[in-house]
Amino acid sequence: MQVRVANVRKEFDTFPALHDVSLEVRSGELIALLGPSGSGKTTLLRLIAGLEQPTTGRIFFGEEDASAKSIRERNVGFVFQHYALFRHMTVADNIGFGLKVRPAQTRPASAEIRKRATDLLDLVQLSGLEKRYPAQLSGGQRQRVALARALAIEPKVLLLDEPFGALDAQVRRDLRRWLREIHEATGHTTVFVTHDQEEALELADRVVVMSQGRIEQVGTADEVYDTPNSPFVYGFIGDSSSLPVRVEDDQVWLGERPIGLSAPGLPSGPGTLFFRPHDIELLDGCSGCLAGTVAASRRVAGTRRVELEIGGQRERVEIELPVDHPAAQKSRVAFRPRKWKVFPQSAIQGK
Amino acid sequence: MADPVVFAAQPAASGAGISEQRPARWTLMAVAFIFLGVFLFLPLVLVFMEAFKKGVGFYFSALGERDTLSAIRLTLLVAVISVPLNLVFGVAMAWAIAKYEFKGKAFLTTLVDLPFSVSPVISGLVYVLLFGAQSALGPWLKSHGIEILFAVPGIVLATIFVTFPFVARELIPLMEEQGTKDEEAAISLGANGWQTFWYVTLPNVKWGLLYGVLLCNARAMGEFGAVSVVSGHIRGQTNTMPLHVEILYNDYNATGAFAVASLLAGLALVTLALKSLLEMRYGAEIAATRGH
Numbered sequence: 001m002q003v004r005v006a007n008v009r010k011e012f013d014t015f016p017a018l019h020d021v022s023l024e025v026r027s028g029e030l031i032a033l034l035g036p037s038g039s040g041k042t043t044l045l046r047l048i049a050g051l052e053q054p055t056t057g058r059i060f061f062g063e064e065d066a067s068a069k070s071i072r073e074r075n076v077g078f079v080f081q082h083y084a085l086f087r088h089m090t091v092a093d094n095i096g097f098g099l100k101v102r103p104a105q106t107r108p109a110s111a112e113i114r115k116r117a118t119d120l121l122d123l124v125q126l127s128g129l130e131k132r133y134p135a136q137l138s139g140g141q142r143q144r145v146a147l148a149r150a151l152a153i154e155p156k157v158l159l160l161d162e163p164f165g166a167l168d169a170q171v172r173r174d175l176r177r178w179l180r181e182i183h184e185a186t187g188h189t190t191v192f193v194t195h196d197q198e199e200a201l202e203l204a205d206r207v208v209v210m211s212q213g214r215i216e217q218v219g220t221a222d223e224v225y226d227t228p229n230s231p232f233v234y235g236f237i238g239d240s241s242s243l244p245v246r247v248e249d250d251q252v253w254l255g256e257r258p259i260g261l262s263a264p265g266l267p268s269g270p271g272t273l274f275f276r277p278h279d280i281e282l283l284d285g286c287s288g289c290l291a292g293t294v295a296a297s298r299r300v301a302g303t304r305r306v307e308l309e310i311g312g313q314r315e316r317v318e319i320e321l322p323v324d325h326p327a328a329q330k331s332r333v334a335f336r337p338r339k340w341k342v343f344p345q346s347a348i349q350g351k
Numbered sequence: 352m353a354d355p356v357v358f359a360a361q362p363a364a365s366g367a368g369i370s371e372q373r374p375a376r377w378t379l380m381a382v383a384f385i386f387l388g389v390f391l392f393l394p395l396v397l398v399f400m401e402a403f404k405k406g407v408g409f410y411f412s413a414l415g416e417r418d419t420l421s422a423i424r425l426t427l428l429v430a431v432i433s434v435p436l437n438l439v440f441g442v443a444m445a446w447a448i449a450k451y452e453f454k455g456k457a458f459l460t461t462l463v464d465l466p467f468s469v470s471p472v473i474s475g476l477v478y479v480l481l482f483g484a485q486s487a488l489g490p491w492l493k494s495h496g497i498e499i500l501f502a503v504p505g506i507v508l509a510t511i512f513v514t515f516p517f518v519a520r521e522l523i524p525l526m527e528e529q530g531t532k533d534e535e536a537a538i539s540l541g542a543n544g545w546q547t548f549w550y551v552t553l554p555n556v557k558w559g560l561l562y563g564v565l566l567c568n569a570r571a572m573g574e575f576g577a578v579s580v581v582s583g584h585i586r587g588q589t590n591t592m593p594l595h596v597e598i599l600y601n602d603y604n605a606t607g608a609f610a611v612a613s614l615l616a617g618l619a620l621v622t623l624a625l626k627s628l629l630e631m632r633y634g635a636e637i638a639a640t641r642g643h
Contacts, residue, residue: 049539051535051539070538071535071538071539072538072539072541072542072543075541076539077539078535078536078539080532080535080536082532084532084533084535084536085536086533086536086537086550086551086554087555088554088555097537097540097542097550098540098541098542101537101540101541101542101543101546101550102541149536149540150539150540152540153540153541
């Protein structure tokens with residue numbers, strides 16, 4: 001089922017949580033809404049679900065305008081961050097709930113419901129836990145039950161609100177892989193919200209990066225990482241270093257010196273240079289490069305992060321070096337980013 | 352990122368640090384027991400002793416008197432009407448306050464407490480002012496032959512007023528703590544409003560609701576002040592058990608008074624026993640519904 005969000009705006013009281021957001025989710029796609037808290041990602045998910053009504057704009061499920069429909073009528077599977085399992089019901093009753101509350105004409109027989117619950121428990125790899133109560137399960141198990149419960153109603157769309165947010169890191173990684181497998185097995189159109197970029201990049205077919213109630217960029221993991229289209233995305237996805245620079249004569253300047261990066265086509269004027277700390281080349285001499293004094297050096301897992309003071313300008317950038325690289329011992333390091341991007345000042349102020 | 356697991360050395364006696372000196376502990380416990388003994392247990396024992404002073408036969412003949420039986424009947428009738436009504440009002444009120452956002456919510460929450468904060472006598476007087484012969488409604492009611500004051504409807508109204516907060520007060524914090532996520536989940540799974548209430552909300556609050564109803568019932572049967580103002584004290588007609596106790600006592604019929612009083616006290620004890628029994632029987636489940 002394809003989902004289309006068309007020019008949706010949402011205000012709480014008069015505070016705008018979403019400004020004119022449009023998004024198309026392809027049928028069968030696994031898509032992540034990624035952003036810091038307050039970016040509107042959960043609001044967008046709840047609007048798709050029908051838990052909130054848009055102030056203006058429309059939401060389509062396939063060709064059908066679902067804007068006026070309630071969550072009951074939309075037939076979506078919604079998984080909450082804190083599971084929201086019914087604590088007085090067994091695992092099997094939780095999973096069967098959506099079938100049990102159907103009107104008599106479409107309600108399966110109770111034996112059928114029980115069988116479906118068992119099948120779904122197999123799917124989420126919790127066979128044999130039918131009779132347990134939610135309080136007797138671990139966090140990861142509860143979230144699996146919550147997903148099985150959402151899948152039981154054969155939803156058109158599966159929506160997950162920070163599904164792994166309340167779990168610890170190891171369980172989260174396991175569940176991530178597992179969710180991907182379930183998605184491939186069932187083929188549901190799936191939208192999930194997360195503030196964890198690793199989760200979004202690893203799991204989703206496409207990532208929707210959001211900030212302050214707007215969509216900044218939509219793309220595959222490669223696209224949003226390699227070609228961020230805004231300073232926000234560059235800063236938010238992956239590590240990045242930035243420096244205030246100036247573009248003049250198709251060259252990038254830091255203070256009074258060109259730094260050996262040519263920027264044809266960029267308008268002249270002040271801007272901000274972004275690059276990835278690990279994506280640099282070290283240079284010996286420096287005529288047309290960035291050079292700085294080592295201010296701090298930290299070992300982080302397999303690499304060494306070196307903080308450099310650039311020029312006399314009190315600007316600090318971070319670069320990443322191999323652990324045993326001799327440059328890490330030096331007091332002065334010269335380098336040039338391999339991949340980089342300059343955003344003109346106007347683009348930054350416009351946000 | 353989660354912290355790596357740290358195996359810290361646990362002190363062997365973890366309670367040692369917070370436990371009081373022995374004399375302090377004994378003193379506190381003694382104070383608690385002596386207080387409860389003098390102010391609760393002793394009076395209770397005295398009520399039963401006084402009631403059975405002239406023997407079991409006399410006790411039952413005192414209870415079997417016509418006026419006493421009628422007082423018991425009236426008390427039960429009032430409870431049977433007012434408790435279910437307050438159950439419905441209380442749940443509706445708690446639901447509105449806990450699950451919705453609206454203007455005037457804080458004011459409504461304060462109003463719920465009004466019957467607790469106002470003297471019961473005033474609660475009764477309100478109805479006298481509203482329905483009495485001197486009130487605006489009085490003549491109209493009289494001309495239509497509707498009796499409210501000094502009759503059963505007045506007693507029921509006063510009782511409802513006084514016992515209203517019990518159910519709502521018990522449910523509001525419980526429902527607020529539980530939030531609306533479970534309801535949202537139920538609706539997203541296709542449940543309608545009634546199913547959501549019946550299968551999800553009600554089971555989540557059933558123990559709180561039961562406490563509320565037990566307390567509400569105990570108070571409905573025991574209320575004196577408000578009922579006294581509106582009842583008119585007509586023997587055999589508008590006397591409830593607490594009022595009848597006073598009348599018997601004023602008649603120097605101490606045994607009869609204490610016999611009826613022992614019944615009331617017995618009701619309170621049954622209520623308490625029931626509550627403890629339920630807690631013992633379903634303790635684990637109650638703990639589970641109070642959040643996990």
